[in-house]
Amino acid sequence: MTPRIASAAVALLLLAVPLAGTVMDEPWLITLATRVAILGMAGVGLNLVLGYGGMVSLGHAAYFGIGGYVAGVLAHHALEGDPVLLWPVMLGGTDSMIVIWLVAIVSGALLALLIGCLSLRTSGVYFIMITLAFAQMIYYFTISWPAYGGEDGLPIYLRNSLFGLDTMDPMTFFLIVFAVLVVVICLVSMVVRARFGLALNAVRQNETRVRSVGIGGFRVRLVAFVMSGAITALAGALFVDLNRFVSPSMLSWHTSGEIMVFVILGGVARLWGPIAGAALYVFLEQVLGSMTDHWQFWVGLLLIVVVLHARGGIMGFASGQRSDDG
């Protein structure tokens, strides 16, 4: 199987499950596939820094969460009819997905810019700890902020709207998510094959060499980090629309860990890897979870096997190639 075929197989499988769900009249399958697509998208964001850039961020829950809270808070205000902000400009809520996505992307990018500027000067374990610390700060902030439900979270009752579609219909919502996912993966694919992608790949392997040919490694890593935060925030906004609920748990370090597991299980630096990883994770959660409370133990074991013996993860295993480019 070439990497291209392996990718196509993942995409088709992701489409097939909700179709089967429709045919068999099992709508929970559609919801499950939607969850995989969204969690996978969060992983696609992380993959840009972890897989291509070699930056081990253990704080991607921060971007997932900020995207989620953007969706939750804007929708909440739209429902209540009171403005989000009175000063310095008056800003109202909205239930338009397009607007929410854009605000989520910009918020994720800005947060990543801030955290990136402060953390990308470090590397290795320090970088892992600093990204984790920032995410935890935001996590505790949302818990202690009563206006939006604090620890209990914030329900939004209705899905936000897009072009007058019936977004409450599971299949419609799945197709929206799937379309967004395909666009995101195409954009990432373009970026990693472009000149920037070459520089990013090089920075991961040997930053001294990159400097010595006149490319500032910090700038390259920061730009990748910002793009990554934007993508994961977009996934967070969709996740809240899926569940019609946002809570601080989106920001907890478990979430950061899970996103990382998707990327590693699926295969780092592979475009569809995080989707494959999220699919396997959700599958195991369903199947093993119904048999034992300790299903995460088995996921952990699998993770160890992948890290030790199959660094390409599922996609590497399926394609037998060391990277997407063969």
Next chain:
Amino acid sequence: MLEVVGLTKSFGAVRANDEVSIDLVTGEIHALIGPNGAGKSTFITQVAGDLAPDSGSIRFRGRDIGHMRAAERARLGMARTFQISSLIGEFTVLENVVLAQLGRLGESMRFFAPVARDQELRNLAQECLARVGLESRHRERVSEISHGERRLLEIAIALALEPAAFLLDEPMAGLDQEGSRMLVGLLDSLRQTAPVLLVEHDMDAVFALADRISVLVDGRLIATGQPDAIRSDDAVRAAYLGMEQP
């Protein structure tokens, strides 16, 4: 072209560079020699901007570049090679050269067109590889080429920067006789592109190539001059050359 004055760097109690002053003028190969641990690599690394000196000044192309980062210095035209090959291991030979061109052209922040299909970049990179005789190896992954080929690729990358000065840290390290002979020819031709500061242990190569030689011992410059003058310099003989040959 390049003028370094009073460069000093200590690592704890070790004075790796003590008031070292060296200049490089157009068209020359200036060899920097000295025993192991003399501070040659430390000197190159500071001039390239990867290590901050304790004191001293560095002027390049008429500008004080002391405050500039390594990447800025490279864009100004300072091309260094590493004593221990420092390449992008998962890249092909060609991609390593293309990367250097992105640096020179300031094009690393382009997000759209696929770089692998850029014919112009490829052609330019092939020209650099042809100058060092690696053009037929362009598709190989760097992790799979020989040590000698890596030494050559380091120089091809330096050429891709279209430099105003070369800083070469032991380009012949680990080469066999034939490889060394070939490299002497290549280095000889480099000075027409830009002046070369050459750190090298191979004395035959140094005396065959150098227009001027500076001798560094224990972080201190003990002599600078024409090869003949260096060969007969008593302090140099005592401190260095005497150890290797009569």
